[in-house]
Amino acid sequence: MKTVIRLGEACAAGRFHAVLQYMVLQDEAEALAGWIEPGCDLPEDCTSGLIYDSQSSKLIDKKRPTDPAQVFDLAACCWVMPAGAQWERVRRERDRLMSATDWRVTRAMEIGQALAPEWVAYRQALRDVPLQPDPFAIDWPAAPADESTEAPTEAQH
Structure with a gap:
């Protein structure tokens, strides 16, 4: 054969x-x-x-x-992973990280206070992630140190 x-x-x-x-x-x-x-x-x-x-x-x-x-x-x-597909993944992760901080914006608005400057800067850094040149070498911003890293539950109100 x-x-x-x-x-x-x-x-x-x-x-x-x-x-x-x-x-x-x-x-x-x-x-x-x-x-x-x-x-x-x-x-x-x-x-x-x-x-x-x-x-x-x-x-x-x-x-x-x-x-x-x-x-x-x-x-x-x-x-190999095409750059376009990798950019889609980067944007999905960026959106997930942004969504995880949305409650902070809502809470600040509800109590009539400005969002803490470190969180404003972090959210802006997340928005700027797609401006980086290489989707395979993203420099992800670190979330500010804070005792509350998750949205409060109804029981915590």
């Missing part, structure tokens, strides 16, 4: 190629036009696609992504 493959897109350097299809043929069978013999067997338990390394003539299982938002980077031969 021998494996034949049909190649698709290649990385910029031309080393790694996406494998569009593969077939296992009898040894005496000839490969079809446009198909090549990689000279190696299929990786065991290959479940999510193959990459052909033309330099080493090996088939590589690209495995499954660890996150559904990841895409396969053919040049690096690995799964």
Whole structure:
């Protein structure tokens, strides 16, 4: 038995190629036009696609992504998170942190006082998070030190 493959897109350097299809043929069978013999067997338990390394003539299982938002980077031969998807995550986390402080704004308004300056600065720093240049290296602001880190419950009124 021998494996034949049909190649698709290649990385910029031309080393790694996406494998569009593969077939296992009898040894005496000839490969079809446009198909090549990689000279190696299929990786065991290959479940999510193959990459052909033309330099080493090996088939590589690209495995499954660890996150559904990841895409396969053919040049690096690995799964990566696109910057746009990472920015979405950053904004969701920023929104979660902002929401966790909303009660402070409401409480200050209810009692007719200004929000403490350190909380105003913290909330502004959270609003500014998407202005940072790299979604993979966010410098998250630290919440001000305070004895009450959660919204009070009805029993605490």
